[in-house]
Amino acid sequence: MKNKLSWFAVPYVVWMALMVVIPILIMVVYAFTTADYEGTLENFAEMGTYAAVFFRSFRLALIATLVCLLIGYPVSYWMAHEGPGFQRVAMALIMLPMWMNFLLRTYSWMSILENNGLLNQFFKTIGLLDLLGVEYIPMIGTSGAVVLGMVYNYLPFMILPIYSVIVKLDYSLLEAARDLGADSRRVFRKVILPLSLPGVLSGVTMVFVPSVSTFAISRLLGGGTQIMLGDLIEQQFLGGSYDPHLGAAISMVMMVIVVVCMVVMNRFGEGEEEAVML
Amino acid sequence: MKKQNRLGSRLLIGLMFLFLYAPILLLIVFSFNAGDSSAVWKGFSLHWYARLFQNRLIMESVYTTLLVSLLATAIATVAGTFAAIGLYSLGRKRREALLMVNNIPMMNADIVTGVSLCLFFVAFFQGWGSFARWFNSVQGVVELPDRLVLGFSTLLLAHVAFNIPYVILNVAPKLRQMDRNLMDAAQDLGCTWMRAFWQVMLPEIKPGIVSGALIAFTMSIDDFIISYFTAGSASSTLAMTIYGMTKKRVTPEINAVSTLLFLSVLVLLVLSNLKEVRAEARERLGAARKPSALERARLKFAEPRFKWVRRGTAGVLACAFIFTVAALAHATGSRPVVNVCSWGEYIDEDLITQFEEETGIRVNYQTAESNEALYSLLKSGGADYDVVVPSDYMIGRLIAEDMLEPLDYSQIPNFDLIDQRFRNLSYDPDNLYTVPYTWGTLGIIYNTAMVEEEITSWSALYDGKYAGNVLLINNSRDAIGEALLYLGYSVNTTDEAEIREAYELVADANRRGVFQGRVMDEVFQKMEGGNAAIATYYAGDYLSMLENNEDLAFVIPEEGSNWFVDAMCMLKDAPHQREAHMWINFIASTQANLANMDYIWYASPNREALERYPAYYEELYGEELDPELYEIMAAPAETLERCEAYLNLPAKTLSLYNTLWTQLGTD
Numbered sequence: 006m007k008n009k010l011s012w013f014a015v016p017y018v019v020w021m022a023l024m025v026v027i028p029i030l031i032m033v034v035y036a037f038t039t040a041d042y043e044g045t046l047e048n049f050a051e052m053g054t055y056a057a058v059f060f061r062s063f064r065l066a067l068i069a070t071l072v073c074l075l076i077g078y079p080v081s082y083w084m085a086h087e088g089p090g091f092q093r094v095a096m097a098l099i100m101l102p103m104w105m106n107f108l109l110r111t112y113s114w115m116s117i118l119e120n121n122g123l124l125n126q127f128f129k130t131i132g133l134l135d136l137l138g139v140e141y142i143p144m145i146g147t148s149g150a151v152v153l154g155m156v157y158n159y160l161p162f163m164i165l166p167i168y169s170v171i172v173k174l175d176y177s178l179l180e181a182a183r184d185l186g187a188d189s190r191r192v193f194r195k196v197i198l199p200l201s202l203p204g205v206l207s208g209v210t211m212v213f214v215p216s217v218s219t220f221a222i223s224r225l226l227g228g229g230t231q232i233m234l235g236d237l238i239e240q241q242f243l244g245g246s247y248d249p250h251l252g253a254a255i256s257m258v259m260m261v262i263v264v265v266c267m268v269v270m271n272r273f274g275e276g277e278e279e280a281v282m283l
Numbered sequence: 284m285k286k287q288n289r290l291g292s293r294l295l296i297g298l299m300f301l302f303l304y305a306p307i308l309l310l311i312v313f314s315f316n317a318g319d320s321s322a323v324w325k326g327f328s329l330h331w332y333a334r335l336f337q338n339r340l341i342m343e344s345v346y347t348t349l350l351v352s353l354l355a356t357a358i359a360t361v362a363g364t365f366a367a368i369g370l371y372s373l374g375r376k377r378r379e380a381l382l383m384v385n386n387i388p389m390m391n392a393d394i395v396t397g398v399s400l401c402l403f404f405v406a407f408f409q410g411w412g413s414f415a416r417w418f419n420s421v422q423g424v425v426e427l428p429d430r431l432v433l434g435f436s437t438l439l440l441a442h443v444a445f446n447i448p449y450v451i452l453n454v455a456p457k458l459r460q461m462d463r464n465l466m467d468a469a470q471d472l473g474c475t476w477m478r479a480f481w482q483v484m485l486p487e488i489k490p491g492i493v494s495g496a497l498i499a500f501t502m503s504i505d506d507f508i509i510s511y512f513t514a515g516s517a518s519s520t521l522a523m524t525i526y527g528m529t530k531k532r533v534t535p536e537i538n539a540v541s542t543l544l545f546l547s548v549l550v551l552l553v554l555s556n557l558k559e560v561r562a563e564a565r566e567r568l569g570a571a572r573k574p575s576a577l578e579r580a581r582l583k584f585a586e587p588r589f590k591w592v593r594r595g596t597a598g599v600l601a602c603a604f605i606f607t608v609a610a611l612a613h614a615t616g617s618r619p620v621v622n623v624c625s626w627g628e629y630i631d632e633d634l635i636t637q638f639e640e641e642t643g644i645r646v647n648y649q650t651a652e653s654n655e656a657l658y659s660l661l662k663s664g665g666a667d668y669d670v671v672v673p674s675d676y677m678i679g680r681l682i683a684e685d686m687l688e689p690l691d692y693s694q695i696p697n698f699d700l701i702d703q704r705f706r707n708l709s710y711d712p713d714n715l716y717t718v719p720y721t722w723g724t725l726g727i728i729y730n731t732a733m734v735e736e737e738i739t740s741w742s743a744l745y746d747g748k749y750a751g752n753v754l755l756i757n758n759s760r761d762a763i764g765e766a767l768l769y770l771g772y773s774v775n776t777t778d779e780a781e782i783r784e785a786y787e788l789v790a791d792a793n794r795r796g797v798f799q800g801r802v803m804d805e806v807f808q809k810m811e812g813g814n815a816a817i818a819t820y821y822a823g824d825y826l827s828m829l830e831n832n833e834d835l836a837f838v839i840p841e842e843g844s845n846w847f848v849d850a851m852c853m854l855k856d857a858p859h860q861r862e863a864h865m866w867i868n869f870i871a872s873t874q875a876n877l878a879n880m881d882y883i884w885y886a887s888p889n890r891e892a893l894e895r896y897p898a899y900y901e902e903l904y905g906e907e908l909d910p911e912l913y914e915i916m917a918a919p920a921e922t923l924e925r926c927e928a929y930l931n932l933p934a935k936t937l938s939l940y941n942t943l944w945t946q947l948g949t950d
Contacts, residue, residue, distance in 0.1 A: 006809065009342075010368055010369060010371075010372035011369055011372040011373050013365040013366065013369030013372075014366060014368065014369025014370050014372075014373055014381070015369070016362070016366070017362065017365070017369060017370070018381065020362070020366075020444075020447075021381070021384050021385065024400070024403075024440070024444040025384060025387050025388060025444070026384065026695040027403060028399035028402065028403035029387070029395075029399050031399065031402045031403050031406055032395075032398060032399040032402055032837070035402055036871075040568055045438050054700075054946055054947075054949065055949050056948050057506070057949055067806035074288055077786040078485070079295065080295065080296055080299050081290075083292035083295070083296060084296060086292075087293075088559075089684070090911065091780075093556060093559075093560075094556070095359070097552050097556060098300060098303075098304075099303070100305060100344070101305055101499075101548060101549065101552060102304075102503055103504075103505050104501060104504055104505070104544070104545075105307065105544055105548070106504065106505060106507065106521060106522045106525065106542055107505055107522075107524050107546050108507055108525045108526055109310065109525060109541045110306055110310075112529055112533065112717075113307065113310045113321075114306055114312075114527065115305035116313075116321040116322050117306065117308070117309065117813065119809075119814045120752075120785055120799075120813075120814045121812050121813045121814045122322050123322055126872065143799075145800075145814075146799050146800050157302070157303070157306070157590075160299075161303075166705070166789065174737075178456075178480025204328040213391065214390070214391075214392050215393060216392045216696050217392065218392030218393065218395070218508075220394065220508075221507060221508070221526060225529055227802065228798075228802075229757065229800055229801035229802075229950055230755070230793055230796075230798050230799070230801060231948055231950060232947075235392075235394050235508075237395070237945065237949070238394055239922070240396065240945060241636060241945070242398060242401065242512065242659060242661060243512070243655060243659050243660055243665070244652075244655070244656055244659060245655040245656060245757065245758055245759055246655065246659075246759065246940075246941040246942075246944045246945045247655070247658055247663070247941070248941060248945075249660050249663065251401065251649065251888055251945070252398065253402065255397065256394065256395045256399070259395065260391060260395045261390065262394070263390075263391075263392060264390060264391075267390060273365070
C-alpha cells in the first residue's frame with residue numbers, strides 16, 4: 006500500500022523542480038551574467054553601493070517586527086483567556102481585513118497621513134497645529150509612515166500563530182507550576198513564554214520577511230525618496246531602470262541573508278517540528 | 284484566570300481593533316462621498332457605486348481576481364492533498380528533504396518568488412519560440428504558436444505554485460495524526476484500495492484540506508507582488524489595478540469596490556459563525572428544540588437516499604461554473620482586439636467606446652508609468668501590446684533596438700492632417716514608424732497659496748527653501764534633464780562629468796530632504812489637494828490640475844526646458860496589425876484630436892484640430908478660451924525656441940543614467 010501511495014509524490018516532485026528549483030536557478034544564472042550572458046561578478050561588486058538600502062530595509066523591518074511583537078503578544082495572550090464566543094469573534098475580526106487586499110488598506114492610510122490629510126485636519130480642528138505653530142505635521146513620506154504601514158498590514162500574521170500556540174497550552178502545566186510555588190510572573194517567564202516561543206518565531210518570520218522586501222508600502226507611504234530593497238529590485242524589472250541581472254543579484258543576496266537569519270533563529274525553537282503557520 | 288485585569292486587557296484589545304479598522308471604516312465612509320476626494324466630505328451619494336459597475340477596468344480585474352483565486356485554490360487543494368499523501372508514504376529522510384524544498388516559496392520573500400518565476404516564464408517562452416519556429420518550418424500539419432507572453436495562464440500557474448505549500452502544510456499534520464493501520468484494516472476487510480482511500484483516509488484528513496483551501500484562497504486574494512511580476516500586461520488583478528490607480532488619480536470607485544468586498548466577506552463570516560454557534564446551541568439543548576422547516580429540509584436532503592441528488596446538484600453547479608467561465612472567455616476572445624498602452628489621464632475615454640462601437644474591435648487599454656517603465660515592460664517580455672505611445676527620445680531608442688514595426692501609411696489617411704512641424708522629426712527622420720499623438724512642454728507647477736514669490740528658475744527644486752514640499756519627477760530623463768538645464772548644459776549631453784554633476788544636484792537635494800516624494804501621475808492628487816507646493820510636470824496636466832485647484836501656476840523656467848512629442852507606434856510583430864492601424868487612424872482624426880485636447884489639455888499635432896480648438900471650446904462651454912491657457916497648452920514658437928527636445932542617447936550614456944537613477948535615494 007505504501008508504495009502505491011508514494012506514487013502520488015511523483016508529479017509534485019516534478020512540479021517543484023519546475024516551479025521552485027529551476028526558477029531560482031535561472032535567477033542565480035542572471036545574477037552571475039551580464040546583459041550578453043557572459044559570466045561576471047560585477048553585479049555583486051556593485052552591491053556595496055546599495056549597502057545603505059540593505060541596512061535601511063533590515064532596520065525598518067526589524068522595528069516593524071518588534072512593534073508587531075509588542076502589540077501582538079499581549080493581545081494574543083489576553084485573547085486566549087477570553088470566553089470562546091469572544092475568541093471566535095475576535096479571530097474572525099483579525100482575519101477579516103486580510104480578505105481585502107493589502108493595497109486597499111495601505112491606500113487608505115495615504116489619505117489619512119497626507120500633509121492636508123485627515124489626521125492633520127483633525128489636529129488643526131483641535132488646535133494642536135496652532136499650539137505647535139506649524140501648518141502641518143509631516144507624516145507621509147517618512148520612515149515612520151512606512152513602519153506604520155508594515156505594522157498595520159502584517160500585525161495579523163503575528164497575532165495568529167502566537168494565539169494558536171497559547172490557546173493550545175496545557176493548563177495543567179500552569180497549575181502544576183503554581184502548586185509548586187511559582188508566582189504568576191515566574192509562571193509566565195518559565196512556562197508560558199518558552200512554550201509559546203514557536204508561535205513567536207513563526208510570527209516573527211511571517212512579519213519580517215514581507216516587511217523587508219516590500220515595495221508597495223514604501224512606495225505609497227514612503228513617497229519613494231528613501232527606497233527599500235523591494236523598490237530597488239522592482240526598479241530593475243518593471244521600473245525606471247531596466248537591468249534584470251542586477252535585480253536578480255540583489256534578490257539573491259536578500260534571499261540568502263533572509264534564509265540565514267531564519268535558520269539561525271529557528272535554532273532557538275529546535276525540536277518544534279510542528280510549523281505553526283496561521 | 285484572574286478577573287481584575289479583564290477590563291484593562293479588553294480595552295487594549297479594543298484599541299488594537301480600532302487601529303485595524305479605522306482605515307477600513309474611512310474607506311467605507313468615503314465610498315459614499317459626493318465629491319471625489321478621500322479627505323474632504325461633500326455629502327452623501329451612491330454615485331460611485333453606479334460608476335463602479337460601468338468601470339470596465341475595475342470590474343474586469345475583480346473578475347480576474349476571483350477567477351484566478353478560485354481556480355488556483357481548487358487546483359492547489361487537489362494537487363496539494365495528493366502530494367501530501369504521497370510525501371507521507373515516503374521514508375522519513377526523503378520526505379524531510381522534499382518538505383524543505385516545499386517550504387522554499389513560503390520562506391522566500393514574495394518578490395523573490397515573483398522575480399524568479401517571471402524570469403523562468405520568459406526564458407521558457409524564448410525557448411518555446413525557437414522550438415515552435417523550427418517545428419513549424421519542418422512540417423506543415425500542425426502550426427504551433429511561436430509567440431507566448433505572460434498572461435492569465437502564467438498568473439494562474441504562479442498562484443498554484445505558491446498555494447500548494449500552504450495546503451500541504453495543513454494536510455500534513457492530519458496525516459501524521461492518522462493511524463496508519465486504518466487503511467490496512469479497511470483493505471483487509473475487503474475494501475478496494477480506491478475505496479479505502481475515499482472512505483477512510485479522506486474523511487480523516489478532511490479538516491486539514493478545508494483549512495488548507497481556505498488559507499490558499501486568502502493568500503491568493505491578498506497577493507499583489509507575485510501577480511505583479513507574473514501577470515504581464517494582458518490580465519490585471521484587482522490589486523494590480525489599485526496599484527496602477529494609486530500612481531494616478533484614485534477615484535472613490537476603489538472605495539466602493541472595497542466596501543462591497545468587505546461587506547460580502549463580513550456576511551460570509553457571520554453566516555458561517557452563526558451556523559457553528561447554532562450547532563453548538565443545538566448540542567447543548569439536545570433534541571429539546573424543534574428543528575425549523577429549513578433545518579428539516581436540510582436534514583432530509585442529507586439522508587443517504589438523496590445521495591445522487593446531492594451529487595447531481597454539485598455536478599450541475601460545477602458544470603454551470605465551468606460553462607460561464609468558458610462563455611466569458613469565448614465572448615472576450617472571439618472579438619477582434621487591439622492592445623494599446625499609453626499613459627495615465629491621457630485619453631478621453633469616450634473615444635474608446637466610440638471606436639469600439641464603430642468598428643466592433645475591443646480596445647484593451649492599459650497605461651504605463653513612464654517611458655523608462657514602458658521600456659522595462661517591453662524588454663521583460665511581460666507586454667502584449669500592439670500600439671504604444673512613447674515620447675520622442677524613447678521612440679528613437681526603440682527604433683535603434685529594432686523593436687518597432689514600420690507603419691503602412693496607406694491605411695492611415697488621417698496622417699495627412701498632421702502638421703508639417705511634427706513630421707520627420709529627429710527620432711524618426713523618414714517618418715516610417717510614427718504618428719504623433721500630442722506635444723507639449725515640461726515646466727514647474729506651483730501652488731501660489733503656498734509659495735509667495737514668483738518662481739522663475741529650476742533652482743526652486745533644489746535650494747531647500749520649500750524643503751519637504753517639492754515633488755521630484757520620477758523618471759531619470761526628466762529629473763536629470765532639469766538639473767542639466769539648471770546648470771546650463773544641454774539635456775542631450777553625453778559628457779559624463781556634466782551628467783554626474785546634474786545627478787549630484789538632485790541626489791544632494793534628496794539627501795537634504797527637499798523632496799517629499801518621487802511622483803509621476805500621483806502629482807495630480809498631491810498638487811490638487813495642496814499636499815505639496817512645487818512639482819515639475821507637463822503643461823497639459825497642469826491645465827487638468829488647474830480645473831480642480833485654481834491656486835496653481837505654471838512656468839517654463841528662464842533656463843529653458845524640454846519640449847516633447849509623444850507618438851503612436853506599433854510594436855515589432857504585433858499580433859493585431861490591421862486593428863492597430865485602424866486605431867491609429869481613428870485617433871489621428873480631427874474629431875478625436877479635438878475631443879482629446881478638450882479632455883487631457885495636451886496640444887494636438889493635427890493642424891485642423893489645433894487651429895479649431897478655441898472655437899470648439901467656445902461652442903462647447905459658451906465662453907471664450909482664455910488665450911493664456913491656450914498658450915500654455917500650445918506653446919508659441921518663441922517659447923519652443925527656449926526649449927530643447929530629448930534625443931536618444933548612446934548606450935554608454937543610457938547605462939550611466941540607469942546606474943545613477945538606481946542609486947538615487949539609496950544613501
